[in-house]
Amino acid sequence: MIVDEERYELNGREVVLRCPRPEDADMLIEYLKLVTGETRFLFCESDEVEYTTESELEFLKEHNEAEDALLLLAFVDGEHAGNCSFNSKGGASRRAKHRAEVGIALRQRFTGLGLGRLMMESLMKHVEAAGYEQAELVVVESNDRAYHLYETLGFKECGRIPNGNKYDDGTYLDDIFMIKKF
Ligand SMILES: CC(C)(COP(=O)(O)OP(=O)(O)OC[C@H]1O[C@@H](n2cnc3c(N)ncnc32)[C@H](O)[C@@H]1OP(=O)(O)O)[C@@H](O)C(=O)NCCC(=O)NCCS
DSSP states (O other): OOOOOEEEEETTEEEEEEOOOGGGHHHHHHHHHHHHHHOSSSSSOGGGOOOOHHHHHHHHHHHHHOSSOEEEEEEETTEEEEEEEEEESOTTOGGGTTEEEEEEEEOGGGTTSSHHHHHHHHHHHHHHHTTOSEEEEEEETTOHHHHHHHHHTTOEEEEEEEEEEEOTTSOEEEEEEEEEEO
16 A cells, blocks of 8 residues: 655654655665664575565565555655565455554664654554554564564564574574554
């Protein structure tokens, strides 16, 4: 879906949240390669990001055209800082259409400024307005900043996959499932 651009002020800096445009595609591939390398807490390793301009354009189009999904880009003083999104867990089944999967990732240098909270608050508003009954996410064990953020937004831990992540150095971290009901 496409929502109206939102503007905020955060500690004297201008924050713009908006939906993606086709000209964002290559920048977003570079962003994904960067953020997956900056943290152990995202879904894959940096060298596993293999999107092409065409596949990214398709991904952006799908989000903008879907009635049950949203991708929001955040810009701080005109610089891209990160993304957040939601998608239906429904797929082909009606039974899970009340469930939204949400996600967020900021470039490292834009973390710790309060931007994640601002973005998640906006995202939750859109998830609820889209008619979802609950929002769900997965956070990796020891991502304390994310866990705290989600908990204070009303998410509750509801389960874990022990050793859900195995890293190249042979260490493991659990996946923690969290859910927020509207
Ligand atoms: C997780 C992420 C979205 C949080 O956004 P952010 O802008 O950095 O976080 P904020 O500045 O809004 O701070 C969130 C809260 O965490 C708190 N916090 C910061 N560091 C913390 C820590 N080590 N332990 C616990 N809480 C912490 C902050 O004080 C703030 O809480 P408050 O508003 O109650 O004071 C962002 O850091 C990020 O994208 N990280 C990399 C990718 C990632 O981990 N994505 C999430 C995957 S589940």
